[in-house]
Amino acid sequence: MADAQTTLARYYDKRGDYGKALAYLEKSLAIRREIGDRAGEGTTLNNLATTAYAGGDYGKALAYLEKSLAIQREIGDRAGEGTTLNNLATTAYAGGDYGxxxxxxEKSLAIQREIGDRAGMIPTLHNMAHIYLQNQQLQASLQAFGEALQLCHETNNAEGFFNVSLNLGNLLCQLDQKEQGLPLLEQALAVGQQLGHPQTSQVEALLRQFQ
Known part of the structure; x- marks a missing residue:
């Protein structure tokens, strides 16, 4: 029954009817609580948060995520805890609370290091680098970008490599460190063309600007 409610919620979510999607997810949540499915409850709360976020209700999304986080800590789901912390970060960022x-x-990264989730560390470090940059913490930003780039190489993550090399290459060129930045942009272009990435044209524009 809970899965059926979740399926209906996805249907309405895709149609942009977030109110109905939330209603079905709330029914799914009630069923999972009734049968004592704590893991499913945590997942459903994350789904509720995603739908609330899509509807622009960041406060409600944060409330759902905090409840999900509490359950994941209770049942010892470290990977799920890391994911929820990332979702909390995205929601807080969207609401303008960068701190x-x-x-x-930072909490998510600590968990990812602990459990060896190198793939998960890439977007976490990438997002941290952007916030450090907004906070004028240039060295911290460069360090986070650099570690993310190294992890992309180690895990053969082409999508991650494209995103990180694009942003780091652009930053280095803006800092007049073109000898380091341009090769990254050229590598991003090559990978972007292989992937058919929609932002490849942005890399081409940056190369024209800085060369």
Whole structure:
């Protein structure tokens, strides 16, 4: 029954009817609580948060995520805890609370290091780098970008490599460190063309600008 409610919620979510999607997810949540499915409850709360976020209700999304986080800590789901912390960071960032977003990301990164989730560390470090840059913490930003780039190489993550090399290459060129930045942009272009990435044209524009 809970899965059926979730399926209906996805249907309405895709149609942009977030109110109905939330209603079906709330029914799914009630069923999972009734049968004592704590893991499913945590997942459903994350789904509720995603739908609330899509509807622009960041406060409600944060409330759902905090409840999900409490359950994941209770049942010892470290990977799920890391994911929820990332979702909390995204929601806090969207609401303009960059300090809180960074705090969530730092906690998520600590868990990812602990459990060896190198793939998960890439977007976490990438997002941290952007917030550091907004906070004028240039060295911290460069360090986070650099570690993310290294992890992309180690895990053969082409999508991650494209995103990180694009942003780091652009930053280095803006800092007049073109000898380091341009090769990254050229590598991003090559990978972007292989992937058919929609942002490849952005890399081409940056190369024309800085060369």
């Amino acid at each position: 809180k977003a960074l705090e969530y990301l």
